[in-house]
Amino acid sequence: MLRKGLAIAVLGLALVGGPALAAGSQKEPRTADWSFSGPFGKFDRAQLQRGFKVYREVCAACHSMNLMSFRNLGQKGGPFYDPKYPNPNDNPYVKTIAKDFEVSDIDQETGDVVKRPATPADRFPNPYPNEAAARAGNGGALPPDFSTISKARMGGPNYIYSLLSGYSAPPAGLEVPNGQYYNPYMLGDVSAFWKGKGHAPPGGFIAMPPQLAADKVTFDDGTKSTIDQQALDVAVFLTWASEPKMEERKAFGVGAMVYLLILAGILYVSYRRIWRNVAH
Structure with a gap:
């Protein structure tokens, strides 16, 4: 009886309290054609270098990379290897x-x-001396560390790319709080600020204003510096920073699969030879 009562109570909460407990929503991130996708994918070195420049000239003013050392930039697979x-x-x-x-x-x-x-040998310096200073410089919001941001956010590089390039004017009827900015790719719940008709739009508020602008960063290889290109490149760099050994891991995995296939073939041939005169 107790289990039955608990089950009914949980079902009642799911039906009656569903809207109150519902999580926020966001626009599905755009999908880019990443060079490092798939088992044989590799990072584009020129894109990594452009992405580092975007981080250095734009992101590093607020976001730390506490796990990254300068020498990592020159290691095998790195932007300047x-x-x-x-x-x-x-x-x-x-x-x-x-x-x-x-x-x-x-x-x-x-x-x-x-x-x-x-x-x-030194790690990337933190732009702020402590957390209190970081919050004070950003209206109370704490800029996240970018060392593993690509793995820490669902959607990885697609999310970073979409968020940075996806700022848009808030829909008519949406009241944006002071010090906040609307972004459809930011996970959130804007229903409390929605005064328009119908359902509240997807997305959420973010304390970071739009950071990218056309020609804000000049690329050394002559690539046209659009908002979209800057967002793509820095997303690739942050993905590499989150997993700098990705190419080595993939190479090892492919080698291991080839070894296992050869071993399986040898074992099959050996089995057939050993048991060929034995009735089954």
Whole structure:
């Protein structure tokens, strides 16, 4: 009787309380033709370099990448990998990039905190000294760390690409709170702010204003710098940062499958030979 009563109670909540407990909605992210998709996919090095430039010149002002070191940029599979420098710490391009940043260090003689040019071994510096400063600089919102953002968000690169390029004017009848921006690809529930007719539109509010603009970043390879291109490129870079060993993992997986197929063939031939004179 107790189980039956609980079942009825749960069913009642599902039917009566469904709308109150319903989660928010969002527009389905757009799907791009990613070069790294599939078992044989690889990152486009030129696109990784463009994506890093978008992160460096736009995103790095607010978003940290605490798990990323400068030398990762020069490792095998990275944006600036050069086979002449198997040790990424020796990569001159990586050294040049690192020197443009300053990191905190300790003076070994005085114990004071000092600033010095970064080296390939240093991690990307955080744009804010602490969480309180980050929130104060962004209207109370905490910019998420971008080290694994592609794996942390459902939809991965498609979500990042769609969100960054998908800002639009709010539909008529939607009241946007101060300090917030409407984005149809942002998961949320805007029903409390919907004054129009019919169902509330998909999407949600985000504290980050639109960050990309045409020609905001100049690409060294001459690629046209549209909002769509910038969003695509930075999505690829953040996907690589989330899984920098993806190409090696795929190569190992393909090799393992080939090995298993050969082993299966050898075992089948051996089985047939050993048991060929035995009645079954």
